[in-house]
Amino acid sequence: MNSPQNTLRERKKAQARAHVLETAHALFHRKSFDATTVESICREASISKRTFFRYFSDKESLVFGQREERLATFVEFLAEHERVENPFDALRTATRVFGARYNSKKKRLLAQQRVVLSSPALLARERAIDGDWERAIAQAFSSRSGHSPEDDLWARVLAGAIMGVVRSTVTYWFERKCEDDLTRLGLDALDYLERGFPQRAHARE
Amino acid sequence: MNSPQNTLRERKKAQARAHVLETAHALFHRKSFDATTVESICREASISKRTFFRYFSDKESLVFGQREERLATFVEFLAEHERVENPFDALRTATRVFGARYNSKKKRLLAQQRVVLSSPALLARERAIDGDWERAIAQAFSSRSGHSPEDDLWARVLAGAIMGVVRSTVTYWFERKCEDDLTRLGLDALDYLERGFPQRAHARE
DNA sequence: GTGGCAAGTGCCACCGAGTGGCACACAGAT
DNA sequence: ATCTGTGTGCCACTCGGTGGCACTTGCCAC
Incomplete structure (x- = not known):
């Protein structure tokens, strides 16, 4: 029905999302969840804060996605x-x-x-x-x-x-x-x- | 041992706390918990925000105290x-x-x-x-x-x-x-x- | 290809919860 | 009356999260 992975748009999106997730978990590992600010994740992942919250509804859903x-x-x-x-x-x-x-x-x-x-x-x-x-x-x-x-x-x-x-x-x-x-x-x-x-x-x- | 209610200080404190709690619950009743800001509670209770957080660790502990x-x-x-x-x-x-x-x-x-x-x-x-x-x-x-x-x-x-x-x-x-x-x-x-x-x-x- | 459309993004200003710090007020003991 | 320590007000700040608008970029029709 949906979840299309074919168009370039979708692929890029999924890739970006995965990248953010990866860097976030790396940071959580280095420091802790609470000590890691969303801004630092964005900095590390080269993304704007606003965009982050378009990918993830919450900081917490980085973990519970x-x-x-x-x-x-x-x-x-x-x-x-x-x-x-x-x-x-x-x-x-x-x-x-x-x-x-x-x-x-x-x-x-x-x-x-x-x-x-x-x-x-x-x-x-x-x-x-x-x-x-x-x-x-x-x-x-x-x-x-x-x-x-x-x-x-x-x-x-x-x-x-x-x-x-x-x-x-x-x-x-x-x-x-x-x-x-x-x-x-x-x-x-x-x-x-x-x-x-x-x-x-x-x-x- | 402790929980002294005798000195004027303590009595005032307990009274203030109760007053904040009362006005807060009144506001929660009128609007909702989420729609009620801490600042509005403070305004209503004639208390500063800083003082509020000295009485209650959380906004939530107004409910779960x-x-x-x-x-x-x-x-x-x-x-x-x-x-x-x-x-x-x-x-x-x-x-x-x-x-x-x-x-x-x-x-x-x-x-x-x-x-x-x-x-x-x-x-x-x-x-x-x-x-x-x-x-x-x-x-x-x-x-x-x-x-x-x-x-x-x-x-x-x-x-x-x-x-x-x-x-x-x-x-x-x-x-x-x-x-x-x-x-x-x-x-x-x-x-x-x-x-x-x-x-x-x-x-x- | 080119131009238009819509999705996606960045930026900025903003809100609300919570904290740190400092100056001041005031009850209580001397 | 004075000193002391607790409690309070105020201000500036951090952090998570949102709204709005301008801008870029992939997609599609022609």
Whole structure:
């Protein structure tokens, strides 16, 4: 339909965008996100500030640029699968697919996460993005059964729990340098949700 | 130890702070959070901008001022109870206490939520604050048993799930004008976590 | 090719949030 | 009455982000 890469205009645009992104991340690496001003990025990339904000809506979207597309991919995937599988099976399938995908991108993801961790604003934004995912999940599950308030509540609470375990799992994975198997961690977390959280021994005396 | 309200200085200060808060919320009500500039608040409250930022670290903390204290209260409560109860029982007790507290403050909470909903920045910040709660919960549960990585992961995933269901539950409660019994909703959500999420009938054909 | 059109860019002035610094005011102790 | 330290006002400044306008440059019709 669109996303044409053929005309010279489009190619130049994409190239310029990529160039800005590259220099920006180089600067974030050298200094930190907060300590890097938009102006310095523009200087380095030989672009005007005004133009920068035509490419990127935010300074923050230098970091989270691809997330919207990722969400779209995920929503599509989920809508596809929840048609034939029950919610948890659909999520398990998603975990396998996306877990494998992330497992193979460890280096890039770790570098990105280093940037995110360096700025409170980015951490906040990350959580806000989780909210979008949560809403998407809730809607997928809510539309599968009737639309009574109870079903709606059930879907939203489940969606909240899912994003909660996903975020904490991924954070754990990052902290351990992505050495664990993300798919395994994710599937375990989903089992907790489906079958209930097991009690730990009460080790205090 | 501290929090002295006796000297004239302190009284004046507290009064000034309260006055700013009052006028600010009045303005947020008239216009919206984003459409209200700090300067206009200062003008209305007869205070200088510089002084404003000595009272409030942020424009946003005009809205979220009490949350830090709430978190402290909650953490204290949780630390107290997880010493003698298992995690879920402690959470159930907390749900009863805090649910009752919130149920009795519906009006104030709804007004505040109206403000929060009017600004994406506030919604993001709200989620960031949830992150603080999540960390606090995870730490309380993690310190109860050994500190093996597995226990740690378990505690953090549970904490993520808890905040996920709490947030979605409270959001639902707000959307329905706080007409439901918050304690009941909260306890149901906790049951989901402890015993697993029930399957809904597959209503599609 | 040439000329016109529209997309893309640069520049400048501007806004709003937040900070640093300094001079002044004022409550409280002596 | 005076000294002292806290709190306040004011000013200038930084940084992210926007509006507006002039200008360049790729694209397309002729």
